Amino acid sequence: MALISASRRLRRTPFSDGVEAAGVKGYTVYNHMLLPTVFASVQEDYRHLKDHVQVWDVACERQIEVRGPDAARLMQMLTPRDLRGMLAGQCYYLPIVDETGGMLNDPVAVKLSEDRYWISIADSDLLFWVKGIAYGYRLDVLVDEPDVSPLGVQGPKADDLMARVFGEAVRKVKFFRFGHFDFQGRDMVIARSGYSKQGGFEIYVEGGDIGMPLWNALFEAGRDLGVRAGCPNLIERIEGGLLSYGNDMTRDNTPHEAGLGRFCSTQVAIGCVGRDALLRVAKEGPVKQIRPIAIHGDAVAPCDRSWPVVADGKTVGQVTSAAWSPDFGTNVAIGMVKMTHWDAGTEVVVTTPDGPRRATVQENFWI
Missing domain, CATH: 3.30.70.1400 (Aminomethyltransferase beta-barrel domains)
Known part of the structure; x- marks a missing residue:
């Protein structure tokens, strides 16, 4: 891969110095910022995330x-x-x-x-x-991007690490709730959330000046916990069915197609600008939807484009994310599949860069 050229348009984060010192090996660009993608290797990072605790620079979650x-x-x-x-x-x-x-x-x-x-x-x-919605409807509201940079702490030992830095009370924060905690005299919003299924927290760091002091404090406190720098892991997120906007769903998809119908209360969500369109979708149902897919055979190549899903010589969907899972011994994948072939157990063929592969639609994601 070619290098990513630095510029003011590609913003560093308050934690970039720590990420570089930790030996980051790869980045992607996310919301015009650097997002680490690999440290040791995708496979080694995966194993460590599931067994220990990692600190993630996810400041790109603007x-x-x-x-x-x-x-x-x-x-x-x-x-x-x-x-x-x-x-x-x-x-x-x-x-x-x-x-x-x-x-x-x-x-x-x-x-x-x-x-x-x-x-x-x-x-x-x-x-x-x-901003456009607020201005167009002349709403009495301020819309802006504050100087807030999330820092993730993810993995089975996340509670232990966070308690050492923020006190035992942080363990009491419930899933998808947040509390206010002090760090060096600064108020931190800390939520029990994150882009993994291993459990953990996201710290909403206000002000770039406190970024590296917090990063260093977490690593100092977690030495005996095996803490490492990490990042959202491709394998683990596919196993858990965590969707990636721009990969697994785009503006061409409705929430129902993305499997997010349970988050839509369209009948009562009065005022939602897409409500009328979604009422029709909710009534008729989607004709295609996100599904977990196991791709058989050896490890597949990285999925950097859509792979056609074929049955009886016809394209019935596409795979948008895929990776070899060491824990489940198969290639785990996320795909958008037509209703004619989305039932669990349906056998299909995925056209990978290395040629066609047999695959099976799954009932549930792996974790």
């Missing part, structure tokens, strides 16, 4: 702050999920849609107070859409 008297109204306009019951202190996973019901992003929303939210976004320029 925040959109929505603040003001109309903040709740604007938030409901963005998503078909019913937000009326969302309380301050909660985090909600949200499908965000356009006027056609197409997915624009699948962020985690953090409700800081009745009139203030952070939207922790996946890879897209969602800020412009939110």
Whole structure:
């Protein structure tokens, strides 16, 4: 692969010095920022994540702050999920849609107070859409990107590490809830969340100056826990069915096609700009949907483009993410499959760069 050339358009993060010192071997570009993709190797990083604890630079999960008297109204306009019951202190996973019901992003929303939210976004320029909606409807709300950079702590030993730095009370934070904790006199919003199925936290670090002091404190406190720098792991996220916006779903897909129908309360989500379109989808049902797929045979090559899913000589879908899973002894994959072939146990053929492979649609993701 060619090198990624540095520039002001490709922003470093408050943790980049620590990432480089830890021996990062690969990056991708995410929300115009550097996102580490590998340290030792994808396989070694995978094993360590499942057994120990890692610190992740996920500052690329940029925040959109929505603040003001109309903040709740604007938030409901963005998503078909019913937000009326969302309380301050909660985090909600949200499908965000356009006027056609197409997915624009699948962020985690953090409700800081009745009139203030952070939207922790996946890879897209969602800020412009939110600003446009706020301006077009003349809402009394401020929409901006604050100086907030998430730092992830993920893995089975995450609670032990976090308790050493932030105190035992951090263990009491419930899933998709957050609390306020002190670090060197600075207030930190810490949520029990993260882009893995191994458990952990995301620390919303306000101000770049505190980034490396926090990074160093976590590594100092976790020496005997085997703490390492890490990053979202391709194998582990596919095993757990964690979707990647821009890979597994795009603006061409509705939340129902992305398997996110359970997060859509379209009947009661009054004000959502895509509500009318999604009401039709909810009534008729999707004709294709995300499915886990096991691809048989040896390890497949990296999936950097869609791979056709074929049955009886016809294309019935596409694989969008795939990797060899050491724990499950097969190639795990995420695919968008037509309803005619999405039932568990259906045998299909996936056209990989190395040639056609037999594959089977699965009932559930692996973890």
